Amino acid sequence: MDLDEAILRLLEANEITDQAVLQQLLENEGQAPSQSTLSRHLKRLSVQKVNGRYQRVERAPAPPLRATVMEAPPNMLVLKTAPGYAQIVGVMVDRAVGMEGVAGTIAGDDTVFIAVKHPSRLGEVREQLEQSLRLLP
Structure with missing residues (x-):
């Protein structure tokens, strides 16, 4: 046994x-x-x-990741998420394939600042980010 x-x-x-x-x-x-x-x-x-x-004991299923993204012109996005998730989301954004418009991220506890390389692509990068977040469990 x-x-x-x-x-x-x-x-x-x-x-x-x-x-x-x-x-x-x-x-x-x-x-x-x-x-x-x-x-x-x-x-x-x-x-x-x-x-x-x-x-x-039964393990409770992980709650779905909830996040909101808002634009902060001219070239910033602000992502708000649950406490403790910002750093992992920031790393995911930094490593995401197909998000070439992202210059980098700065993450706190529940907020991620995302710098977009070109202000003209702010909306496009926001859409890509929101689509990526929908794919998460």
Whole structure:
């Protein structure tokens, strides 16, 4: 039996309140994971301590990325997104294929400033950006 199966079986059969207890039960069955290995397996299996005991929890689906883009003439776009997403969106814009009109980005926590190389292409780049954002899950 592999470690993951043993962990899930033991959690189902016992009310385990401490990782050390789980580790001892696994050792009794011939498994000897280190504490760090056990923690990694628990995380991968979506096992968390809930109401004082370890149990498997359902992962909530990631919320869809919501973003708005507005023009700031003559050559800037301002993208507003949820807190914590601006930097990854900025990197995605910087690396996007087909968005040659972008000079670069500066990202904070929930805002990305996008410099457009030519003011005459501001609307075009905005449309490309909005289309790219619609393709994200």
